[in-house]
Amino acid sequence: MNNDHRVAYWKENLRYLLILLTIWFLVSYGAGILFVEQLNAIKLGGFPLGFWFAQQGSIYVFIALIFVYVWLMNKLDQKYDVHED
Amino acid sequence: MSVQGWTFLIVGITFALYIGIAIWSRAGSTKEFYVAGGGVPPIANGMATAADWMSAASFISMAGLISFAGYDGSVYLMGWTGGYVLLALLLAPYLRKFGKFTVPDFVGDRYYSHTARLVAVVCAIFVSFTYVAGQMRGVGVVFSRFLEVDINLGVGIGMLLVFFYAVLGGMKGITYTQVAQYVVLIFAYMVPAIFISMMLTGHFFPQLGFGATLVDDNGGASVYLLDKLNQLHTELGFAEYTSGAKSKLDVFFITAALMVGTAGLPHVIVRFYTVPRVKDARVSAGWALVFIGILYTTAPAVAAFARTNLIQTVNETPYASAGGEKSIPEWFKKWENTDLIAWVDKNGDGKVQYRGGVPFDGKPAFTADRGPAGQRMLSNAPSANANELYIDRDIMVLANPEIARLPAWIIALVAAGALAAALSTAAGLLLVVSTSISHDLLKRTLMPDITEKRELMAARFAAAAAVILAGYFGINPPGFVAQVVAFAFGLAAASFFPAIMLGIFSKRANREGVVTGMVVGIAFTMAYIIYFKFMGGTPAQYWLGISPEGIGTVGMLLNFAVAVTISRFTPPPPEEISHMVENIRIPKGAGSASSH
Numbered sequence: 001m002n003n004d005h006r007v008a009y010w011k012e013n014l015r016y017l018l019i020l021l022t023i024w025f026l027v028s029y030g031a032g033i034l035f036v037e038q039l040n041a042i043k044l045g046g047f048p049l050g051f052w053f054a055q056q057g058s059i060y061v062f063i064a065l066i067f068v069y070v071w072l073m074n075k076l077d078q079k080y081d082v083h084e085d
Numbered sequence: 086m087s088v089q090g091w092t093f094l095i096v097g098i099t100f101a102l103y104i105g106i107a108i109w110s111r112a113g114s115t116k117e118f119y120v121a122g123g124g125v126p127p128i129a130n131g132m133a134t135a136a137d138w139m140s141a142a143s144f145i146s147m148a149g150l151i152s153f154a155g156y157d158g159s160v161y162l163m164g165w166t167g168g169y170v171l172l173a174l175l176l177a178p179y180l181r182k183f184g185k186f187t188v189p190d191f192v193g194d195r196y197y198s199h200t201a202r203l204v205a206v207v208c209a210i211f212v213s214f215t216y217v218a219g220q221m222r223g224v225g226v227v228f229s230r231f232l233e234v235d236i237n238l239g240v241g242i243g244m245l246l247v248f249f250y251a252v253l254g255g256m257k258g259i260t261y262t263q264v265a266q267y268v269v270l271i272f273a274y275m276v277p278a279i280f281i282s283m284m285l286t287g288h289f290f291p292q293l294g295f296g297a298t299l300v301d302d303n304g305g306a307s308v309y310l311l312d313k314l315n316q317l318h319t320e321l322g323f324a325e326y327t328s329g330a331k332s333k334l335d336v337f338f339i340t341a342a343l344m345v346g347t348a349g350l351p352h353v354i355v356r357f358y359t360v361p362r363v364k365d366a367r368v369s370a371g372w373a374l375v376f377i378g379i380l381y382t383t384a385p386a387v388a389a390f391a392r393t394n395l396i397q398t399v400n401e402t403p404y405a406s407a408g409g410e411k412s413i414p415e416w417f418k419k420w421e422n423t424d425l426i427a428w429v430d431k432n433g434d435g436k437v438q439y440r441g442g443v444p445f446d447g448k449p450a451f452t453a454d455r456g457p458a459g460q461r462m463l464s465n466a467p468s469a470n471a472n473e474l475y476i477d478r479d480i481m482v483l484a485n486p487e488i489a490r491l492p493a494w495i496i497a498l499v500a501a502g503a504l505a506a507a508l509s510t511a512a513g514l515l516l517v518v519s520t521s522i523s524h525d526l527l528k529r530t531l532m533p534d535i536t537e538k539r540e541l542m543a544a545r546f547a548a549a550a551a552v553i554l555a556g557y558f559g560i561n562p563p564g565f566v567a568q569v570v571a572f573a574f575g576l577a578a579a580s581f582f583p584a585i586m587l588g589i590f591s592k593r594a595n596r597e598g599v600v601t602g603m604v605v606g607i608a609f610t611m612a613y614i615i616y617f618k619f620m621g622g623t624p625a626q627y628w629l630g631i632s633p634e635g636i637g638t639v640g641m642l643l644n645f646a647v648a649v650t651i652s653r654f655t656p657p658p659p660e661e662i663s664h665m666v667e668n669i670r671i672p673k674g675a676g677s678a679s680s681h
């Protein structure tokens with residue numbers, strides 16, 4: 001495999017990481033900690049929204065993020081033909 | 086059948102199951118002993134990782150902690166789950182592609198240095214040991230509480246069992262027993278949670294009941310559980326349940342230390358060497374978080390239910406039972422007899438007043454006397470506030486089924502679940518310790534010519550010695566263990582995580598930079614913890630208000646900064662290391678994990 005090919009694969013991978021980790025940061029540190037008071041003014045059923053993100057929502061998003069990452073990377077591996085058999 | 090009869094039955098059946106699995110999955114080679122032969126299916130690995138990860142602390146203590154801390158308890162929920170995102174995206178697939186057996190293997194090879202390998206071995210053994218002693222203690226506590234055997238005998242039984250399947254089966258035995266232990270522990274956690282959710286809110290899923298309205302017997306206007314809890318808290322002088330008391334910066338740093346620490350714990354990382362392909366390493370991190378998330382989204386619901394139940398059944402209730410009137414329930418007296426609940430009748434009205442503030446300083450010191458209502462008397466001097474009740478946070482999960490008056494078999498199930506959680510974590514940690522000794526120290530450093538057969542024997546001996554040492558600490562806990570366990574995360578965050586991450590994402594990171602970074606990170610973190618926990622530093626002196634629990638984050642940033650700066654001013658790594666890094670970034674060509 002030539003070098004440009006490797007570099008392009010790695011760049012796309014880093015771009016995915018940047019996007020996914022930004023979401024990871026926003027739901028936990030953002031919604032659950034830094035802006036928790038502002039969000040608590042909004043109610044989700046019986047939950048203040050910021051509190052919900054801190055004790056429930058962030059965990060659901062974390063799980064989704066990993067599966068989205070798996071899906072994106074499997075596609076990327078195919079595209080650059082670096083997948084395992 | 087009595088609670089004790091049920092407990093013997095259920096614990097006996099689960100133990101027989103673990104032993105059966107251990108015999109069926111004996112390890113025959115070092116590869117089976119270290120990484121289960123490298124052929125574990127991703128979902129099974131996810132389950133084993135979840136059991137490995139969720140310790141006695143997660144099962145027994147976490148909901149109790151949250152119950153008393155309210156919003157501040159979120160640090161554990163986000164911290165201990167968010168780390169898996171880092172693990173899945175930044176570490177697991179690359180370490181799997183690298184394809185060796187241990188974390189020190191990676192650090193030593195990537196940084197072409199025996200010093201680096203040794204620093205990593207010492208960190209791994211230190212982190213794992215502080216953690217494992219707490220687990221053995223947990224086993225002892227559950228045995229003594231539910232089976233009413235001596236706490237030391239309980240630790241002994243736990244040691245024997247772990248000895249049996251860790252020494253015999255290695256990683257292979259541990260992996261398949263952990264799958265069984267996960268099933269036991271999650272069932273034991275969910276059944277009482279679902280029962281209580283149904284009773285309080287009418288919802289089957291505790292995650293939904295948590296945000297729902299309370300079932301109202303009087304036909305009045307229905308009120309949300311969390312609103313009710315906040316209202317009770319405000320009336321009684323506690324901080325509001327859904328708002329915290331900790332500073333925002335401290336919450337931020339503690340969460341970060343727990344997250345990064347999770348991603349840097351050797352016994353978690355090593356699990357990703359056991360799957361066949363890079364692809365499987367990615368997806369098994371996802372499954373692990375699904376299985377962990379089931380418990381971690383239930384725990385805060387259990388915390389809120391237990392808190393509401395506790396306040397409503399105990400507060401303003403007379404201690405002595407007097408003809409038909411509502412009095413303190415049986416469980417209260419039972420836990421009082423184990424020193425975990427105490428009541429001082431400050432105003433002499435015979436009723437329990439539960440208010441904000443501590444009832445007296447320190448742990449309860451019981452005298453042999455009984456008070457007028459039959460309560461146990463204390464020699465502690467009462468504090469000035471109106472609170473009369475002392476409750477140990479650890480009892481919340483264990484007492485919860487009793488508080489909610491659930492049947493005896495459910496109480497027994499909780500005991501079996503707590504044992505599964507403690508044993509599975511202990512076994513995973515002991516394996517890291519034994520692998521560090523037989524593989525990283527003997528095979529890779531001291532005796533490179535050792536045969537596979539003798540290495541396997543050394544691994545078994547090391548595992549046996551580690552079990553005995555862990556048991557010893559379980560029976561004679563040094564005062565500092567309980568405190569140090571919580572800091573294992575900070576230490577892992579400040580040492581391993583930057584070294585591994587730079588090893589993958591920076592080709593320029595070299596031996597000089599990373600070794601210095603690891604030493605600086607762990608030394609700084611340890612010094613801060615030791616100063617504030619053992620040398621009398623006071624919270625007022627915290628740097629920027631960051632508590633010792635959160636300082637690992639600063640240690641990690643320091644490690645990164647030092648490693649990157651020094652790498653820039655020292656010679657770059659050799660050519661073949663560059664190729665190695667390029668190679669681990671590409672999934673293609675991953676063989677199974679090997680020792681060469």
